[in-house]
Amino acid sequence: MQLHQSTWAEVDKYLEGSKGIVIPVGSTEQHGPNGLLGTDALCPEIIAKYAGDESGILVGPTFNVGIAQHHMGFSGTITLRPSTMIAAMSDWVESLRRHGFESIYWFNGHGGNIATINAAFAEIYSDGSLDIEETNAPPLKLKLKNWWELPGIMKMCEKMYPKGHGSHATPSEVSVTYYGYPDAVKHVEMAPKIAPNGPIRDAADYRRRFPDGRIGSDPSQANIEDGEKLVKASAKSLIEDFNKFCAPSG
Numbered sequence: 001m002q003l004h005q006s007t008w009a010e011v012d013k014y015l016e017g018s019k020g021i022v023i024p025v026g027s028t029e030q031h032g033p034n035g036l037l038g039t040d041a042l043c044p045e046i047i048a049k050y051a052g053d054e055s056g057i058l059v060g061p062t063f064n065v066g067i068a069q070h071h072m073g074f075s076g077t078i079t080l081r082p083s084t085m086i087a088a089m090s091d092w093v094e095s096l097r098r099h100g101f102e103s104i105y106w107f108n109g110h111g112g113n114i115a116t117i118n119a120a121f122a123e124i125y126s127d128g129s130l131d132i133e134e135t136n137a138p139p140l141k142l143k144l145k146n147w148w149e150l151p152g153i154m155k156m157c158e159k160m161y162p163k164g165h166g167s168h169a170t171p172s173e174v175s176v177t178y179y180g181y182p183d184a185v186k187h188v189e190m191a192p193k194i195a196p197n198g199p200i201r202d203a204a205d206y207r208r209r210f211p212d213g214r215i216g217s218d219p220s221q222a223n224i225e226d227g228e229k230l231v232k233a234s235a236k237s238l239i240e241d242f243n244k245f246c247a248p249s250g
């Protein structure tokens with residue numbers, strides 16, 4: 001079930017049985033020569049939609065622009081400042097909370113968002129802790145989960161791509177988007193075959209170190225079949241992890 005494809009009455013009904021929602025969160029940033037700009041937002045979105053269709057879990061709209069300042073040397077990248085992202089996430093949470101949602105599961109596709117998402121959680125929890133009137137408010141639970149950290153997924157990626165998995169524009173994430181959007185498959189020769197590794201600093205430094213955008217990866221290995229396996233396994237793990245989180249002890 002997807003929030004943006006539901007009516008308010010359907011959301012009312014959902015809330016009678018569950019106070020939990022999955023919000024895919026990602027980034028709009030370059031992903032090398034054959035990866036889509038939306039990769040980091042599309043991966044959690046595709047997996048969450050699959051899980052939502054299987055299980056009836058409610059999936060919210062994708063928070064699809066994140067922290068991507070280091071990719072600004074490549075056309076099409078859009079970034080938020082950390083302070084903007086924290087403010088926007090706070091408004092999303094407060095909006096959902098007003099309707100009765102209590103367990104908000106941020107399902108992330110971008111490593112560069114992790115620090116800011118955790119800072120947003122600290123900011124949002126502080127609002128409650130510092131407001132004496134909030135003492136009797138319903139409990140609020142926030143969770144961050146990176147899709148590649150769901151149980152079993154990283155092992156699967158390493159098995160699929162023993163060489164050139166890398167850390168940015170990886171064959172696994174590109175495969176997931178190719179499964180979701182088969183018309184987007186691109187065949188591009190990578191030179192060098194496996195991209196260099198190195199630290200991430202600002203946009204100019206990034207472009208110098210990683211001229212085609214990749215870090216440590218060979219995403220020409222990406223394909224629809226691997227994407228399908230990854231989406232199905234991730235969706236299964238997501239449903240289990242989300243249900244645990246929504247339980248009173250979660």
Ligand SMILES: [Zn+2]
Pocket residue numbers: 031039040109110168169170173
């Ligand atoms: Zn990515």
